[in-house]
Amino acid sequence: MAYKLDYVDTFYDFKGLWDTPSRCGLKIVRKDDVCYIIATELFTDNPGSSITDCNAKLAQSVCDEFNLSHEKVYFIEHVPDKGSKLVFYEESLYHIKLHWNGTKFENPQWEKLSKEQLHALIS
Amino acid sequence: MIKFRLIYPKWEKLEGQTIFNLPPHGPVVFAAALPPDVDVEFTDENVEELVYDDSVDFVGISMMLTTQIMRGWEIADEYRRRGKKVIFGGISTMLHAEETMEHADSIFLGEAETRMEQVFEDFKNNKLQKVYNFMGKHPDITLIGPARRDILKKDLYYHKGVRMVDLFHASRGCKFNCYPCAVSYLGGRCFRPRPIEKAIEELETIDNNRLFIVDNSLAQDKQWEMDLFKEMIPLKKKWCSHTIEDKPEVLDLAAQAGAWFVYQAIFDTSDFIRERVKRYHDHGIAVEGTILLGMDNQTEDDIKRLVDFLLEIDLDLAEFTVLTPFPHTKTFDDMRKENRILHYNWNQFNAGKVVIQPKHMSPERLQELYHYAWDTFYKEESQTEKMFKLFSKVVQKEIADGTFRHRRHNMATSSFGKEIKRNN
Numbered sequence: 001m002a003y004k005l006d007y008v009d010t011f012y013d014f015k016g017l018w019d020t021p022s023r024c025g026l027k028i029v030r031k032d033d034v035c036y037i038i039a040t041e042l043f044t045d046n047p048g049s050s051i052t053d054c055n056a057k058l059a060q061s062v063c064d065e066f067n068l069s070h071e072k073v074y075f076i077e078h079v080p081d082k083g084s085k086l087v088f089y090e091e092s093l094y095h096i097k098l099h100w101n102g103t104k105f106e107n108p109q110w111e112k113l114s115k116e117q118l119h120a121l122i123s
Numbered sequence: 124m125i126k127f128r129l130i131y132p133k134w135e136k137l138e139g140q141t142i143f144n145l146p147p148h149g150p151v152v153f154a155a156a157l158p159p160d161v162d163v164e165f166t167d168e169n170v171e172e173l174v175y176d177d178s179v180d181f182v183g184i185s186m187m188l189t190t191q192i193m194r195g196w197e198i199a200d201e202y203r204r205r206g207k208k209v210i211f212g213g214i215s216t217m218l219h220a221e222e223t224m225e226h227a228d229s230i231f232l233g234e235a236e237t238r239m240e241q242v243f244e245d246f247k248n249n250k251l252q253k254v255y256n257f258m259g260k261h262p263d264i265t266l267i268g269p270a271r272r273d274i275l276k277k278d279l280y281y282h283k284g285v286r287m288v289d290l291f292h293a294s295r296g297c298k299f300n301c302y303p304c305a306v307s308y309l310g311g312r313c314f315r316p317r318p319i320e321k322a323i324e325e326l327e328t329i330d331n332n333r334l335f336i337v338d339n340s341l342a343q344d345k346q347w348e349m350d351l352f353k354e355m356i357p358l359k360k361k362w363c364s365h366t367i368e369d370k371p372e373v374l375d376l377a378a379q380a381g382a383w384f385v386y387q388a389i390f391d392t393s394d395f396i397r398e399r400v401k402r403y404h405d406h407g408i409a410v411e412g413t414i415l416l417g418m419d420n421q422t423e424d425d426i427k428r429l430v431d432f433l434l435e436i437d438l439d440l441a442e443f444t445v446l447t448p449f450p451h452t453k454t455f456d457d458m459r460k461e462n463r464i465l466h467y468n469w470n471q472f473n474a475g476k477v478v479i480q481p482k483h484m485s486p487e488r489l490q491e492l493y494h495y496a497w498d499t500f501y502k503e504e505s506q507t508e509k510m511f512k513l514f515s516k517v518v519q520k521e522i523a524d525g526t527f528r529h530r531r532h533n534m535a536t537s538s539f540g541k542e543i544k545r546n547n
Contacts, residue, residue, distance in 0.1 A: 017451075018220070018232060020259035044300060047312055048259060052456035077460075086390075087420045088302050088453065094460055112462040 012039070014061045016049025024051050024058070025078070028066060029122045035068050036122050040078040051077055055096050056105040071098040074121070076113065093118055125243060127263035128179040129274070132194040133168035133185060137475040139443070139497040141506065144169050144539050146272070146280045147327075148290035148337055149213045150185045154271035156235035158243050165274040168194070170539045175201060181246055182207050188214040189449055189472040196226040203228070208251060210242070217258070217309055218450045219469070224253065224431065233257025234295070234310075236266050264295065264315045269325040279540040284530035285514075288363070289331040293322040293351055297339040300453075303415065306339050308451035314343040323354050333383075333517065333528050345373060350379045352376035359526045361517045363411070369399050374406040383517050384409035384439060390418070392432040400436050409513055411440040416496060417489045418446055419482040426492045430499050440509050443496040444474035445489060446481075 008028035016022030025040030039051045039058055051058055059075050062068065075096045082089035093113040098105040115122075131147050145168060154163050158368045165172055182202045184195045192215050199209040203206070203226075211223050212231040214542075229251045231242065238257055245251050272289065280287040284479045294316040300307040310506055326334075341348050345368055353376055366388070367373060385403060387395055389412040403410050412433055416426055433441050448455040448464055449472065463480040471478055475493065477486040484492075521527035536543050 004311075018256050018258040044298070044312055049308070049451075050453065050456055052460065053308075053451055086302065087416070088457060092460075110462075 008066065011042075012062070014058055016054045016057070020048035022046055022048030022054070027061065028062070028068075031122060034072050034074055035066075036074045036076060037050075037062055038069075038076045038078050038118075038122075039079060043082060051109070052079075055108050056098055059098055059105050070105070076118065077110070124160055125246070126180045127157070127161050127163045127180065127182045127183060128176060128181070129163050129185060130173065130195075131165070131167045131169070131196055132184065132191045132198060134188055134190040134194065135470070135473065137444070138494075139475070139506075141510065142538070143282060143287060144280060145287050145335065146275045146277075147185070147187065148292065149187050149512050151270040151272050151274060151290075152267075152292070153185060153212060153235045153496050154274050154408070156237070156239045157271075157400055158240050161239075161243060163271075163274055165276075167275075167279070170279040171276070175205065177205055177207075179207060180525070181243075182209045184209060184216075185213040186209045186211065187213055189215050189218060189469050191215055192219050192223065195522055196223065199226040205238065208246065210246075210251070214305075214309055218305055220254075227253075229253060229255065229467050230256045231257075233263050234258060238262070244323060256433055259311065261295070261311060261315065265321065267295075267317055267321065269328045272329065275435065276540075278534070279366060281531060281534045283536070283543070284532055284534040284539045286531075288333045288335040290331065290335050290337050291326065291362075292337050293317050293341070294338045294343070294347075298343055303446060303452055303454045304339075304450070305449050305452045310339075316344060316347045319347070319350050319354050322351060325356070326355065326358055326360065329360075332360055332521065332528065334362040336362050338365060340414040342366050342368040345370070349373055349376055349432075352380040353411045355380035359524050361520060361526075369402045369458055371402070371406075374402060374408065375543065378406045378408055381520070382406075382408045382521075384411055384415050384513060386411050386442075386523060388413050388415070389416065389429070389433065389438075389441075392428055397432075397436050404437070409439040411442060412438045414441055414443050414496065416443060416445050416493055417477065417479065417481045420501045421481075422483045423488065423492060426496065430496050438500075439513055440506070441496075441500045443493060443500075445477050445493050446479060447472055447474045448479060 010026050011023055012026035013023050023042055025044045027038040031073045041051050063070055075098060077094045077096055079092045081091040094110045095113050097109040099107045129150055131150050150165055157163055184199055186192055186195045201210050207385045208228040210229040210231060212228045216223050216230055217232050220230055220232055242255055296310040296313050296315040297306045298314045300312055341364055348368055356379050361383045363384045367377050367385055386410055387410050400410050448458040458479050465478050477490045481489045
């Protein structure tokens with residue numbers, strides 16, 4: 001039975017690469033028939049793998065935990081602005097296209113998203 | 124006794140880098156964690172030729188750099204062809220774990236202390252596990268004892284009779300998680316200082332007066348750092364290290380404890396950097412700048428301005444590298460997302476060869492600017508001359524406090540175990 005949810009907004013603890021304890025921000029929004037999963041990098045508040053480094057594993061963990069259909073999720077990576085003057089710590093949003101091979105997600109492909117695009121998707 | 128052959132694979136040096144070979148640190152720290160019934164023989168392929176020895180029971184390959192891994196795999200393939208079991212460990216094994224598994228009977232991920240008894244017991248019982256995964260499970264920092272520097276063939280680390288520095292660490296982990304760095308993945312996102320008495324106990328065992336303190340950054344806990352320096356003063360060691368706190372009270376103690384020079388990342392031309400370098404200099408501590416080229420905020424003009432700035436601030440030495448996306452770093456994450464990694468030939472990931480598409484120029488132009496930076500900085504005074512000045516400073520300090528040791532005259536015509544040709 002599918003997990004009945006329309007909205008989740010929480011910290012999410014997961015097993016990162018080599019099972020290292022890891023944490024991210026997690027928002028799940030159901031719209032129409034699709035679940036939009038937004039994982040947010042927590043930097044120093046994440047003791048383990050970054051959300052980019054283990055996105056396939058993270059996506060699978062979220063799908064399993066919330067009983068989401070692998071074919072009907074739209075996975076978004078959110079790296080927030082760290083408030084640094086260095087450009088590589090600016091906020092970024094990416095849609096990650098993951099291939100479901102029947103047992104696990106693999107082959108991540110990233111597609112940059114603007115905030116406007118994100119809002120259009122989930123609002 | 125288990126006859127264990129520990130190998131440190133060779134790598135190609137960075138263009139422009141000094142010819143010096145320092146005794147490696149990872150293997151000697153690892154060797155200290157071996158059970159007593161293991162007879163370890165160490166080969167550093169950077170200073171000696173590797174001869175495949177069929178009389179060994181078990182082979183370990185310790186790798187620090189990404190540029191060592193392909194050679195490490197080659198060595199493992201040959202030993203396995205000869206029927207020997209091979210285990211990999213070390214920093215770059217952790218960074219390249221999945222690929223390395225294809226060349227290994229076993230890989231060890233994490234820190235070795237208290238874990239080697241299990242590994243060798245499994246080896247003896249022919250039950251070696253494919254992966255020993257201790258990532259994120261750090262051993263009690265108080266259990267880290269002195270490294271086993273006795274496994275090093277010390278005569279191989281001399282250049283013209285002058286002994287190279289020995290490497291030492293007083294802490295693990297790092298709280299900073301900098302953009303191009305993998306330390307937070309490797310050693311955790313928290314600073315783990317060794318108890319001062321343990322660090323001092325190890326320092327007392329090192330028969331070399333010149334050291335490289337290889338901690339990621341000593342500037343993570345001011346009180347611990349000051350306590351460490353205070354306790355180091357009587358040892359009269361002379362040392363270089365990565366960044367230390369630049370507060371006057373810390374620098375004063377560091378200088379008394381023998382700070383010779385520090386590595387300092389220089390990423391812009393700000394007064395912040397200028398003043399920091401001046402503060403080190405005011406305390407008699409030299410500065411080797413580590414300068415990363417090809418960041419997304421750097422145009423060609425920025426790079427040229429940065430090189431001019433380095434000359435203005437009277438930096439003692441500079442080491443230039445190009446931004447390189449090592450696995451499990453934010454740089455790698457970002458470059459992968461943007462499809463900007465040109466290839467995955469790990470031998471080229473030496474931070475001297477451009478392997479990414481820079482944001483503001485072509486890869487070829489960045490490569491040219493890398494050479495421009497080295498050439499321009501060392502135009503008026505060569506790297507050898509600048510290093511000699513730095514070396515003279517430490518000799519003066521040693522003469523002043525009575526710790527100076529003459530170079531070994533019987534080794535004056537050799538460099539890292541090889542005779543120097545007369546016309547060189």
